[in-house]
Amino acid sequence: MSMIKVENLSKSYGPAVALDGISFEVNRGEIVGFLGPNGAGKSTTMKILTGFLLPTSGSATVDGLDVVEQSLEVRRRIGYLPESTPLYTEMRVDEYLRFTAEIRGVARNKTRSAVSRVVELCGLQRVVGKNILELSKGYKQRVGLAQAMVHEPDLLVLDEPTSGLDPNQIVEVRSLIERLGEQHTVILSTHYLQEVEASCSRVIIVNLGRIVANDTRDALVASMPSGPVRACIKGPEDAILSQLAELVPTETARVVGQKNGAVDIMLDTAQTESDVEEAIAALVVKNGWGLLSMTRQDPMLEDVFRSLTTTDEKVLENA
Amino acid sequence: MREAAIVLRRELRSYFVSPIAYVFGVLFLGVQLYFATAGWEDGGQASAAAFFQLMSYLFLLFLPALTMRLWAEERKLGTLELLMTFPVKVSHLIAGKFFAAVAFLALILLLTLGVPITLATYGNLDWGPVIGAYAATILMASAYLAVGMFWSSMTRDQIVAMLLTLVTLAALFLLGFPLFLAFVTEWGIPAWFVDLLEGISPFRYFVSILRGVVDTRDIVYYLCFCGFFLYANYLVLQGRRVKG
The missing domain is CATH 3.30.70 (Alpha-Beta Plaits)
Structure with missing residues (x-):
């Protein structure tokens, strides 16, 4: 059964159309990469899936539950890391993780073990007693990932999980995501193409609020004319x-x-x-x-991305 | 309700780990004790009423600074987005934050117990009105907090939230001020309208409870007042789900 099913989903902010009738499915256990230029509609899609935003029209279900009608149930099944990793910086790492575990409904007698599980998984042992304010960006990102999975959600929604990290941290976070993908369904957005190449089983490319490609990395590359x-x-x-x-x-x-x-x-x-x-x-x-x-020279995902997200813009400009 | 309690606990803790609790507490207590003791030198009465009256003015200035960050800061930092994707109803988020603010204020009020205790030591203090006055003060403060929280949800700029709260509270204060009402009456505004204006202001009810007469109507008024602004707060947050 599919974990996410999105049908004809649209979202407008006033006159500005952010999502223009997108449809896609994500199966259980998949790691799907959401790729697109800034403002393409990646974050908007994630905000609707996680129940933060209401869609203007269309429907989306997570685990068969409607994201609008059964929002609380859906939110219980999701771990979400918003873009830019917002955290309560005045709290200690362990305090913060305990808070997120409790508020996401982890039973009181299980919070301690849930927190220590994610502390270990995300490699936070060294900083667990520190204030989040004092942490480096890489550690903050790991705390963000830890809070997203402290309640062992079925679905992880990660909005640009590696943006702003240095190359070493990116490699660490990526391998962490791959490990998560073994047990969870993951949907992540990024504009780093290597990230998708490295960890995703499927790529959805969005541009101007529409899906322009939805396939495995290899199939997308094969669809391109061969290189020089x-x-x-x-x-x-x-x-x-x-x-x-x-x-x-x-x-x-x-x-x-x-x-x-x-x-x-x-x-x-x-x-x-x-x-x-x-x-x-x-x-x-x-x-x-x-x-x-x-x-x-074989075409790369980068070429696919560029051809799909730039020609479309030109077509629209000419129209 | 479990979720509201979790939010409340986190909020309450955040008051005490940030310097704002201490700055607020010390400043508030200091100013208050100074004013409260200043009047005694020329053989003033051992009356708590003046002290509590003063407190209501001080709240006008101090509480907007306490509530301004409640939602504005979360919006600015982006934590509001995460908060609103937790499996918690918006009404529980609001309840958690609101009652945390009320609880924090109640704790600060506990510190002022020294004043009535001192009064009781030096004179004959009637404790009944004092307890009533504390209840009235909490109700009054709750009303201020509800207004402040509402404005905080309207903007991501804390200063704007504070100023708007200050203006709203000052306007409400003016509506209950006898001199202002007399002034308005002279302008030829119909008496029923003046009554209405006075009825909206929370100050009349405060003074009424302060006198030691606990009227259920006064309490109902405060519940409605808080309910109105908390509900407006709810609508603003739900509106965020549409506007983003």
Whole structure:
């Protein structure tokens, strides 16, 4: 059964449309990455799922419960880390975690064990008696994650869990999220593409309040036209270029560098056939040149993201 | 109710870990004791009424500073968003915060018990009115706190919340001020309207309870007054779910 089911969800702030009829599902046990430029509607979606905001129209269910009609029940099942990790900084870490455990309905006799479980899981042992105010940003983020899962929720909603952290902290938090994903369903938003590549089983890309892609990382990348071919050929430049022109349209081939009598050529080919490489190799053999290297650059999630979130904007501007 | 109690406990603790509790407590007690003792030198009566009357004026100045942060700070820090996604009804959040503020105030009031005790030592103090006066003071303070909390929910700027509370309370104070009412009557405003204005002001009821006459109507008034502003507070917070 699906953990989250969103149907035709819309949200407007006055005349500004933040979400424009999005639909998606998240299955139990998945880690889904929500990707999109700033203002795309990632946070708005999460705020609706967690019961902070009411949708303008459409519906969303968590574990089969309506987020508007059965808000309290839904909120009991969710652990939420809002963007920018708001915490009561005047409290001690253990005090704060005990408070969040209690208010989320953990039984009084179980709060102690619930708190020590997340303290261990998030590596907070060293700072547990400190004021949250004194903690580094990385530790604050871990406290934020700890409060989100102190009640062992079915669903974790994490809004930009690694923004503002240094590279080491990012790696730590990411591995923490992966560990969480073993027991929980996780939906996280980010604009770090590596984050999605590293930890998510599925990617939902949103732009201007709409979903523009929803698939596994590999499937999204496979849907992209393949990248340019780069070949380093040893031989006379003029001859190489004129011969290549017979293979591919001339405007796609350009010389990017020269070293030791070899020409470094980039072929911006839209042709996805793999025989472009083969043809080049044959050409080199025929003319007795030397082929020093040839690679085809695979498209990355970044390319998918850019093509989906920038072209759309242009389409809208032109419309 | 369990959730309201959890919120109350957290709030109450936050008063005492932040310097505001001590600054507020010391300042309030200091000013109050100074005024309370200043009048005795020329053989004043051992009357508690003047002391409590004074307290109601001081609250006017001090309580807006106590309530200004209640929601405004949470909004500014973003903790309100997290608070409103906990499985707790908004009404319980409000109840927790409100009664924490009332409890904090009651604790500060306990510290002023020294004044009536001193009075009782040096003169013949009638304890009945004193107890009534404490009850009246708590009711009055609750009304102020409800107004302050409401304005705090309207803005994320604490100073704005404090000023708006101050203005509202000052206006309500004026409505119950005999000189002002006499002035308005001279302007030819109908008597029933003047009565209405006076009826809205919490001060008349305060004075009435202070006299030692506990009338259920006075208590009902305060309950309605607090209820009105707490409900407005509820509407504002629910409105946040629409506006974001």
